[in-house]
Amino acid sequence: MAVxxxxxxxxxxxxxxxxxxxxxxGEEWLARVEFAGNRRxxxxxxxxxxxxxxxxxxxxxxxxxxVQVDAERITGEYLRKGYLDVDVRSRVERQGExxxxxxxxxxxxxxxxxxxxTGLPGDVPVARVRAQLPLADGQPFxxxxxxxxxxxxxxxxxxxxxxxxxxxAHVVADRAGHTATIELxxxxxxxxxxxxxxxxxxxxxxxxxxxxxxxxxxxxAYSVQALLETRRNLYxxxxxxxxxxxxxxxxxxIVGLKISVVESARHEVxxxxxxxxxxxxxxxxGRAGYSIAGWPFPLDTVTLDLRPAxxxxxxxxxxxxxxxxxxxxxxxxLLWTYTKTALxxxxxxLTVEAFTSSGPLARLGFETPLWTRRVHLRxxxxxxxxxxxxxxxxxxxxxxxxxxxxxxxRVGAYQQALxxxxxxxxxxxxxxxxxxxxxxxxxxxxGSTNDYVSLVSDLRxxxxxxxxxxxxxxxxxxxxxxxxxxxxxxxxxxxxxxxxFAERRLSPxxxxxxxxxxxxxxxxxxxxCAYHIVPFGGVEMIDTSAELRVPVMTVKxxxxxxxxxxxxxxxxxxxxxxxxxxxxWAIGAGLRLMTVVGPVRLDVAYRLNRTGxxxxxxxxxxxxxxxxxxxx
Numbered sequence: 001m002a003v004x005x006x007x008x009x010x011x012x013x014x015x016x017x018x019x020x021x022x023x024x025x026g027e028e029w030l031a032r033v034e035f036a037g038n039r040r041x042x043x044x045x046x047x048x049x050x051x052x053x054x055x056x057x058x059x060x061x062x063x064x065x066x067v068q069v070d071a072e073r074i075t076g077e078y079l080r081k082g083y084l085d086v087d088v089r090s091r092v093e094r095q096g097e098x099x100x101x102x103x104x105x106x107x108x109x110x111x112x113x114x115x116x117x118t119g120l121p122g123d124v125p126v127a128r129v130r131a132q133l134p135l136a137d138g139q140p141f142x143x144x145x146x147x148x149x150x151x152x153x154x155x156x157x158x159x160x161x162x163x164x165x166x167x168x169a170h171v172v173a174d175r176a177g178h179t180a181t182i183e184l185x186x187x188x189x190x191x192x193x194x195x196x197x198x199x200x201x202x203x204x205x206x207x208x209x210x211x212x213x214x215x216x217x218x219x220x221a222y223s224v225q226a227l228l229e230t231r232r233n234l235y236x237x238x239x240x241x242x243x244x245x246x247x248x249x250x251x252x253x254i255v256g257l258k259i260s261v262v263e264s265a266r267h268e269v270x271x272x273x274x275x276x277x278x279x280x281x282x283x284x285x286g287r288a289g290y291s292i293a294g295w296p297f298p299l300d301t302v303t304l305d306l307r308p309a310x311x312x313x314x315x316x317x318x319x320x321x322x323x324x325x326x327x328x329x330x331x332x333x334l335l336w337t338y339t340k341t342a343l344x345x346x347x348x349x350l351t352v353e354a355f356t357s358s359g360p361l362a363r364l365g366f367e368t369p370l371w372t373r374r375v376h377l378r379x380x381x382x383x384x385x386x387x388x389x390x391x392x393x394x395x396x397x398x399x400x401x402x403x404x405x406x407x408x409x410r411v412g413a414y415q416q417a418l419x420x421x422x423x424x425x426x427x428x429x430x431x432x433x434x435x436x437x438x439x440x441x442x443x444x445x446x447g448s449t450n451d452y453v454s455l456v457s458d459l460r461x462x463x464x465x466x467x468x469x470x471x472x473x474x475x476x477x478x479x480x481x482x483x484x485x486x487x488x489x490x491x492x493x494x495x496x497x498x499x500x501f502a503e504r505r506l507s508p509x510x511x512x513x514x515x516x517x518x519x520x521x522x523x524x525x526x527x528x529c530a531y532h533i534v535p536f537g538g539v540e541m542i543d544t545s546a547e548l549r550v551p552v553m554t555v556k557x558x559x560x561x562x563x564x565x566x567x568x569x570x571x572x573x574x575x576x577x578x579x580x581x582x583x584x585w586a587i588g589a590g591l592r593l594m595t596v597v598g599p600v601r602l603d604v605a606y607r608l609n610r611t612g613x614x615x616x617x618x619x620x621x622x623x624x625x626x627x628x629x630x631x632x
Contacts, residue, residue, distance in 0.1 A: 030055050030062045031098035037105040041077065049073055052101060062099040067092065074103055082111040082141030084175045111141045111173065111180040119186035124160045129184065132156055141180035146171065157186055161221040163247060163255045164189030192222040195254040201240075201261040205298040210234060210261060212337040222247075222255050230259070237332065238301075239293060240264060266293045276495065276627045281503055283311040299332040311351075318518070320351035339368045348384070353504070353534040354392050355405050357487060359385040365415075376419040383412040383447045386487055393520045394510040394534045403486045403536055404450065411485045412447030413440045423462065427598065428630070430470045434460040442485070452482035460632055469550045474632040478541040489537025490571050493616075495625035496632065497543050498569035499605040500586025505617045507535035508573035533617065538571040540578045545631065549592070559594040565631075567605065584610050586623075592630070602626050 033052050035043050047053050050070040055063065071090045078086035085108030093100045113135040117126060130136070132152040134145045150169050157165040168185040194216045202210050213233035216226040227245050234243045241264040248256035270289035275282075291303040309322040326346035334341045344363040350356065365380035388405040400406040417438040423429040436458040442448040456478040463471045478490050493501030500506075513521035513529040521529035547565040554560065568583040588605030604624045611621060 028062055028094070028097050028099055029059060030101065031095075032056070032100040034100060034102045035105065036102060038107065040081070040083070040107055040110070046074055046077065046103075049077060062092065062101070064092075067101055071103060074105065078105070078107065079173075080143035082113075082143070082180055083107050083109075084111045084173050084178065084180070085109060109178045111178045113137055113139050113141045114179050114181045115184065116181060117184045117186070119188065121157065121160065121162060121186075121188045121191075124157055129153060129156050133182070135182070141171075143171065146182060153184060155224045157188060158222070158224045161191040161193070161223070162188045163192040163222040163249055190253045192249075192253045192255045194218055194220050194222055194226070195248075195251065195256040197257045197259065199259045199261070201263070206239065206263075206294070209237060209299060209333055209337075210259060212333065213237065214257065214259070216257070227257075230257075234259075234261060238264075264293070266295070267291075268293075274628055276503075276625075281311050281313055283309055285309040297331075301330045301332075303328045303330070313353075318516075321349065322351060323347075323349040334366075336368070338373070339366065341366050351390070353509075353532070354395050354536045355486070356389040357386045358389065359387055361385075374421050376417075376421070378415070378417040378419065380415045381413070381446060382415060383410070384487070385410050386485075388486070390518065392510075392532070392534045393514060393518060394512050394532060395536060396510075399510070399536070403489070404483070405486045409485055409487070410447065410449045411442060411487065412444075413442040413452075414446050415440045423460075428594075429460075429462045429472075430464050431462055433462070434458075440488070442482070442488075450483040450485050452480055452484045452488070454478065454480040454484070454488060465548075467550070469548060472545075472547045472549060472632065474543075474545045474547075476541075476543040480539045484539050486537070489539065490541035491535060491537050492541055492543050492569045492571045495601070495603065495627040496629075498545075498567045498584060498586060499565070499588055499603050499625055499631070500567060500584065500607040500623055501617055501620075502623055504535045505533065505620075506569055506584060507571045507616065508538045509533050509535040509616060535616075538573055541569070541571045542578060542580070542583065543569040544583075547631065552591075555593065561592045561594070561599075563590045563592060563603075564588070565590070565603070565605075582610075584616070598628050599630055600626075600628055601630065603631070 030052065033047060033050065033056060035046055038046060050073060051066045052070050055061075055066065067090050071088045074088045075086055078088075087106040087108070089104045091102050091104070093102060114137055115130065115133065115135070117129055120126060120129065132155075133149050135142065146169075150167070153169065154165060154167040157167070166187045166189075168183075168187075170183055172181040172183060174181065195218055197211065197214055197218070199207055199210050213230065215229035215233060216223065220226070227247065231243050231245045234240060234245075240261045242260075242262040244258075244260040246258045246260075248258055268291045270287065272287045274285045276285070286308045287306070289303065289305045291301060293301045295302055305324075305326045305328070307324045311320040311322065313320065324346065326344055328342055328344045331341045333339060342363070342365045345361070347358075347360050349358045361382065361384035363380060363382040365378060367376055367378045369375060370377050386409045388409070391400060391405060395405070397406065415438065417436060420433075420435045423432040423434050438456045440454045442450050442452040444451065456476070458476045460474045461472070465471055480488065480490070491504040491507045492498050493506035494503035498506050511531065511533045514532045515521055515529045545565055545567045547563050549561055549563045551559060551561045564587075566585065566587050568585045570578060570583050572578055585608040586605040587608060588603055590601060590603035592599040592601050602624070604622065607621050607623075612618060
């Protein structure tokens with residue numbers, strides 16, 4: 001150890017010197033770049049755009065030409081922010097061969113915005129144009145905001161049917177009056193309608209699916225939004241690698257559509273894996289899949305999916321293998337456009353704390369939009385046969401009979417779900433909401449040995465805040481009645497639930513000492529035994545969370561964000577009922593690194609209440625979770 005410590009300073013010194021250029025005697029070099037007088041724009045903002053920044057990083061020689069060029073760049077940055085009277089002066093101070101460049105900035109007053117609109121057609125309200133310009137009259141001027149809005153400003157008129165519209169948008173600076181006047185001069189041209197639609201790159205049923213997804217019809221008023229929606233619809237079909245939707249304006253007032261698509265590769269192989277970690281379990285997951293599109297019919301897709309996992313519990317329990325094998329055939333547009341029909345068959349082998357379940361399954365599902373693409377109805381039927389093996393000795397015969405694992409189980413159920421998705425992005429939402437209501441009815445008419453009804457509701461909301469922060473909230477509740485199968489009971493706790501608990505630990509459970517042979521240990525003799533907590537689930541559940549997500553920095557091009565959260569929830573053990581005034585609560589904080597596979601998330605939570613001996617996971621105050629994907 002002493003030898004390693006002796007080498008450490010030398011290694012640090014060599015590493016530091018390896019990036020520092022040795023300057024020959026007599027050669028002037030750039031030592032620093034400093035700013036004075038800048039109050040509205042900080043040093044980091046000004047430095048990032050300078051050529052001298054790169055010279056400084058590599059320890060290069062001072063270049064008088066770059067000093068002047070960078071002074072103009074600083075001036076331009078201030079002008080874009082509306083500081084029309086800005087004055088930037090530079091000087092160089094030398095100490096030996098080391099040179100320091102100092103930029104002195106006199107910012108002056110910031111100009112306010114004024115907007116003048118001419119040439120607007122009579123059927124296009126001025127308010128609609130101003131709504132697309134994020135600079136109201138009297139606000140401080142910002143050229144970047146104006147520049148980004150140009151396409152949207154032109155789109156307002158084009159969406160009203162003026163396909164040949166043009167926009168001359170420029171800024172007139174009044175230094176004396178400290179005003180930046182945005183002049184929007186429109187030339188509308190004739191009002192247009194859509195004409196003939198021509199599709200290339202697809203034939204047969206696939207070409208019909210393309211035609212059905214065009215968001216316009218011949219004779220309809222021309223609209224840029226219709227072009228964008230058509231492009232989104234065609235990419236959403238999942239069959240094309242390239243989609244081009246171009247208006248043909250050669251015919252004047254009749255604008256045709258040229259749609260060109262290129263099919264994606266029909267065969268796809270997926271290989272991947274992941275991991276999860278919490279205070280109770282390490283889990284390694286794998287995935288292998290194969291899919292072929294356009295078989296056996298053009299709008300069909302066949303998928304084979306294998307998902308093995310291996311969980312290791314820290315309490316000394318045997319490892320838990322988990323395997324899911326599934327074959328699925330999916331059909332698009334079976335009855336009408338945008339519908340999806342899926343037939344699945346597979347096999348599950350799942351080991352959890354209380355038992356190992358295994359058996360075949362089959363499902364049939366149908367999904368369709370209702371009135372709008374943001375509202376979906378899903379209906380289906382599923383059946384699964386389950387054998388229960390390796391039952392924990394902590395689950396007594398009476399409890400086995402109560403939850404239905406003392407016999408083979410066949411669960412058949414009809415399912416319905418109504419989904420309303422108003423989020424701006426399905427994976428990383430920052431605005432909007434999501435709601436889902438799911439109902440399952442297990443009955444002998446569906447092939448089930450259990451008669452039960454289960455209802456689950458899920459609500460999520462997202463509100464953007466200043467500084468690109470997002471306030472997110474989530475609430476999920478469920479209730480089942482009847483002879484509820486063991487595989488359909490509710491559990492809570494984990495990375496996507498109440499984060500004050502490890503996976504599934506916020507649930508009715510039994511605990512005790514068990515040896516390696518899966519046998520109960522004699523009372524008072526824990527030698528060779530481990531303390532096990534075995535959750536078996538409940539029939540009522542609530543899970544809620546509020547989370548503030550804030551961007552922090554960038555790590556090698558990947559955004560790194562932080563979050564603070566408050567989680568609450570409960571899954572009571574019958575005959576106790578859910579008490580909304582006495583939930584389990586936990587606070588916590590975490591980090592999210594946005595990678596190409598999604599956000600890698602680390603959360604640490606602290607339980608605020610209900611940690612006594614009669615509560616789930618007694619005495620445990622902290623929990624941490626490392627996983628991929630947002631909590632909700």
